[in-house]
Amino acid sequence: MDYIFKIGQKFGTIPLNIADKDINKILGKPDNFHTETGVECYTSNYQYLKQGLDISFIHFDKFDNELQIQTNKIIFNNKNLYSLQKNKILSIIEKEHKLRKIKYKFEHQKYEFYDAESEEEYEFEQIGLTLWFIKNNLCNVCVSSLSKNEL
Numbered sequence: 001m002d003y004i005f006k007i008g009q010k011f012g013t014i015p016l017n018i019a020d021k022d023i024n025k026i027l028g029k030p031d032n033f034h035t036e037t038g039v040e041c042y043t044s045n046y047q048y049l050k051q052g053l054d055i056s057f058i059h060f061d062k063f064d065n066e067l068q069i070q071t072n073k074i075i076f077n078n079k080n081l082y083s084l085q086k087n088k089i090l091s092i093i094e095k096e097h098k099l100r101k102i103k104y105k106f107e108h109q110k111y112e113f114y115d116a117e118s119e120e121e122y123e124f125e126q127i128g129l130t131l132w133f134i135k136n137n138l139c140n141v142c143v144s145s146l147s148k149n150e151l
Helices: 020-027 086-099
Strands: 032-037 042-048 053-059 065-071 107-111 119-124 129-134 137-144
Touching (some): 020 042, 086 129
Antiparallel strands (some): 053 065, 065 137, 107 119, 119 129, 129 137
């Protein structure tokens, strides 16, 4: 798998509009699988340890589903984001927003943990990307499908 993220299209070989019943056809049998049922949705979770992927299909109703892929590798705009510092990554994402003529907007949260370093989350909903940093280093990535009005 090449780990290349194409906004609204695919992550590596995984189309972002894939149904959960089809994920095994692309990646094979997961190392771990479980489901969770909530008040407003249910989630199917697939974990592929060798590929460093946690894939969740969140089903809100028959017509509203979301795919989320957490990964320890990502190539975005020909750059390996895990090899870059936070300011450089944010600059790349800001440039992408300008190219797409999307208002550069993100939600930012900082988490303080009692026994760990502080973690910062940046969510770029318009392009389906959420990033977590500890200090200036990328520590987690989630790519997701876009809603129809974001495509």
